[in-house]
Amino acid sequence: MDSLYQTYAQAxxxxxxxxxxxxxxxxxxxxxxxxxxxxxxxxxxxxxNVENPLAARATHFAPRARNIIYLHMVGAPSQLELFDYKxxxxxxxxxxxxxxLVEGERFAFLPKTGLKLLGPQFKFRKYGECGHEFSExxxxxxxxxxxxxxxxxxxxxxxxxxxxxxxMMTGFGRQGRPSLGAWLTYGLGSESRDLPAFxxxxxxxxxxxxxxxxxxGFLPSVYQGxxxxxxxxxxxxxxxxxxLDAAARGRIVDDIRRLNELQLAEIGDPEIATRIxxxxxxxxMQSSVPGLMDTAGEPKHIHELYGTQPGEASFANxxxxxxxxxERGVRVVQLYDEGWDHHGGIAKRLxxxxxxxxxxxxxxxxxxxxxxxxxETLVVFGGExxxxxxxxxxxxxxxxRDHHKDAFSLWMAGGGVKGGTVVGKTDxxxxxxxxxxxHVNDLHATILALMGLDHTRLTYKFQGRRxxxxxxxxxxxxxLLA
Numbered sequence: 001m002d003s004l005y006q007t008y009a010q011a012x013x014x015x016x017x018x019x020x021x022x023x024x025x026x027x028x029x030x031x032x033x034x035x036x037x038x039x040x041x042x043x044x045x046x047x048x049n050v051e052n053p054l055a056a057r058a059t060h061f062a063p064r065a066r067n068i069i070y071l072h073m074v075g076a077p078s079q080l081e082l083f084d085y086k087x088x089x090x091x092x093x094x095x096x097x098x099x100x101l102v103e104g105e106r107f108a109f110l111p112k113t114g115l116k117l118l119g120p121q122f123k124f125r126k127y128g129e130c131g132h133e134f135s136e137x138x139x140x141x142x143x144x145x146x147x148x149x150x151x152x153x154x155x156x157x158x159x160x161x162x163x164x165x166x167x168m169m170t171g172f173g174r175q176g177r178p179s180l181g182a183w184l185t186y187g188l189g190s191e192s193r194d195l196p197a198f199x200x201x202x203x204x205x206x207x208x209x210x211x212x213x214x215x216x217g218f219l220p221s222v223y224q225g226x227x228x229x230x231x232x233x234x235x236x237x238x239x240x241x242x243x244l245d246a247a248a249r250g251r252i253v254d255d256i257r258r259l260n261e262l263q264l265a266e267i268g269d270p271e272i273a274t275r276i277x278x279x280x281x282x283x284x285m286q287s288s289v290p291g292l293m294d295t296a297g298e299p300k301h302i303h304e305l306y307g308t309q310p311g312e313a314s315f316a317n318x319x320x321x322x323x324x325x326x327e328r329g330v331r332v333v334q335l336y337d338e339g340w341d342h343h344g345g346i347a348k349r350l351x352x353x354x355x356x357x358x359x360x361x362x363x364x365x366x367x368x369x370x371x372x373x374x375x376e377t378l379v380v381f382g383g384e385x386x387x388x389x390x391x392x393x394x395x396x397x398x399x400x401r402d403h404h405k406d407a408f409s410l411w412m413a414g415g416g417v418k419g420g421t422v423v424g425k426t427d428x429x430x431x432x433x434x435x436x437x438x439h440v441n442d443l444h445a446t447i448l449a450l451m452g453l454d455h456t457r458l459t460y461k462f463q464g465r466r467x468x469x470x471x472x473x474x475x476x477x478x479x480l481l482a
Contacts, residue, residue, distance in 0.1 A: 053222045053273050054197055056189040063452025064416025064482070065378040066191070068184065069322045070334045071361065072168070073353075074207040075161065075341030076383035078401050079409035080430050081350055082135045084152050085124040088428035089389050093119030097390050101431060108159055108403040109343065110392060117429070118391035118399055121347045130420030137354035140362035146420045147365055147374070147413040149480050153424025153433035156385050156440050159405040161341065162208030164384035169213045171444055171469050178217035178460070180444060181332040183469045184451060185223040187458045192329030195292070196226040199330050201318040204338030207384075214334060218462040222274035225334060228293065228321070230313035292328065295320055306363040316360035323367050326377055340383060345398035365413055374414045378450050382410030389429045407433045410443070416450040418482040438477060445474035450481070 080086060097115035123136045128145030141148070158164035163173045170177040178186070181198045190197035200214045207213060214225030264272040295303075295317065296310040303309065308316045315337045322333045337357060342349055361381065368374035386408025387401035407426045413419060425435035445455040448469065455474050459466040 053220060053270065054185070054190040056191055057187065059188065059452030060454040060457055061452055064450045065414065066376045066451075067326045067330070067415075068332050068378040068380065068447065068451065069326065069364070070180070070332070071357075071379070071381045072165075072207070072213075072334065072336050073340045073357070073381070073383045074165070074204070074336050074338040076164075076385050076387065076403065076408070077340045077353070078342060078346060078350065078387035079152070079407075080120055080387060080389060080401070081122050081346065082138060082354075083133075083150055083409040083411070084426060084430050085120060085133045085135075086389070086426075086428060086430045089117060089430060090119040092117050094391075101429070102390075106159065107388070110388065110390060110402045115390045117389055118401065121350070121399070128420065132420070132422070135354075137351055138358050140358045144362050144365045144369075144413070147369070148411045148419055149413065149417045149421045149423065150409060150411045151423045151438060151443075151477075151480070152407075152409050152426055153435060153437050154382075154386075154408050154410050154440070154443065155433060155437060156405045156408075159385060159403045160208075161384060161403075162210075164403075164405065165207045165209035166212055168382075168384045168440060169209065170217065171441060171471060175209070175212040175215075176217055177467075178219045178223070178469070179212070179214050179225065180447065180469065181214055181225050181334055182216040182219050182223040183458060184332050184448070184453075186219050186460070187448070187453045188331055188451060190329070190331055192331075195289070195325065195328055195330050197330065198223070198225040198332040198334075199325050200225040200227045200334045200336070201230075201321060202227065202336045202338075203313075203315040203318060207336060207338070213336070218467070219460055220270040220274050222270075225332070228289070230293075230317065292324055293321065295324070302367070305367065307359045315356055316363075319360035319364045320367075323364060323371075323373070326368075326373060327371075342387075342400050343402065344393040344400035346400050348398060368414065376415050378415040378417065378447065379413045380410065380447070381412075383408070389431055404431075407431060412480060416482055417480060421479065423477060423479045436477075436479065439473065441470045441474035442477055444469050446477045446480055449476045 080089070095117050097117055102110075102112060102115060124133045125136055125139075125142065126132065127134050127142030130146050132142070132145040132148065132150060134142050134145065156164055156167055158167045158173045166175055167173045169179045169181075171180075181200075185197045188197075198214065211227075214227070216222075216224035263269075294310075295308065298310070298320065302320070306316045306320045308314065308320055315335070318335050322335060325333050339349075339353055365374065365379060368377055368379070386404045386406075388404040390402070392400045392402045407430065423436050424433055424438060426432060427434050448455045448458060455468060455470045455476075459468045461467075
């Protein structure tokens with residue numbers, strides 16, 4: 001490899017000559033006019049370590065949580081069947097919808113006339129000492145009701161799945177911005193040497209927002225989420241090619257690192273640091289990931305708690321893996337579960353989805369609690385928007401609900417959250433928020449605050465402007481904080 005290094009050094013010298021000569025002057029002039037974006041964005045005042053961009057960083061203030069597990073139900077579960085009980089809506093089931101309710105509103109599929117109200121399709125019960133009203137479909141979650149804070153007044157700006165998912169995860173309705181997980185990883189760094197700081201697990205199909213839901217946007221790509229898979233290779237392109245042993249792969253990684261370090265010293269592009277970190281992390285993951293994904297060593301009572309079988313691909317198994325990831329220092333874990341888009345047949349389809357998630361989610365909270373991890377792990381559950389109180393479809397064909405962006409529910413538990421509380425209230429039909437109306441920006445600001453980050457100070461310079469997750473809005477919701 002010495003001759004290769006010599007060749008590279010000569011190339012650097014020639015490039016240095018050109019840079020200092022006429023071409024260099026042109027580059028300087030262009031940078032002065034347009035801004036050398038990569039150099040500017042690579043070194044803000046609170047920039048992470050360029051040589052080790054995933055090194056743990058100091059927070060703005062004392063964090064209440066060190067890690068986060070975000071459970072996103074792809075398709076948007078109905079809050080009116082799960083968390084926001086409306087007796088008035090139940091009483092007026094089947095009656096015409098007041099015209100003033102929908103005047104000027106936009107819906108994904110509902111017509112503007114002839115609408116009827118649809119009452120809750122399931123009974124509600126009070127759970128825990130706090131008296132949370134949860135659906136009968138969530139009895140296991142009811143067992144840990146006192147850990148949970150429910151927000152009933154969340155609203156978003158998008159009413160179609162893909163844009164709404166992107167908005168929920170990035171604070172912006174179009175792809176291209178960094179995700180919540182990427183901002184957290186950028187702001188906090190990693191506590192794990194052998195695993196990514198940000199891991200994604202998916203059950204079923206990926207949401208309409210695609211990989212941008214865990215992408216890094218304009219942040220260096222080292223901060224993007226890494227998807228782990230339940231079948232086949234846990235992480236794509238990490239295993240050694242056939243005929244190449246671990247020792248040989250290690251020598252290749254070392255040589256590539258030395259070349260990249262030369263280039264990093266010369267150019268200063270943060271993507272080169274990303275490249276170095278990615279090669280080395282991938283090499284270490286060859287031994288760390290298989291052991292992590294193999295849950296056969298978990299005690300029988302843990303599998304019974306979650307309702308899992310070793311080696312199965314399921315949402316329940318992903319919940320167990322989330323706990324294992326947090327134990328090993330992974331900062332951000334996101335679980336996506338597909339199948340919650342109930343435009344029809346909600347009375348038949350929603351119970352099955354709840355059976356799939358109720359037990360493992362409650363098990364996750366109990367497991368974290370008994371291991372002393374819940375106090376430092378923030379758990380969030382929600383979808384991309386809510387559901388209308390109006391009937392979609394025909395009752396004989398199976399009633400459903402359309403998309404609704406103006407009022408929906410989400411819950412949080414664990415690190416720094418005031419369990420057993422309810423924040424926000426909707427009107428008697430569950431259509432508009434009437435108390436403590438919270439925007440997605442407010443949710444993001446609160447999540448960052450729980451993790452020790454000031455949402456107004458966590459910024460990154462891109463195209464001449466300092467961006468942040470909450471853009472120019474957002475406020476911390478103090479009622480959610482313990």
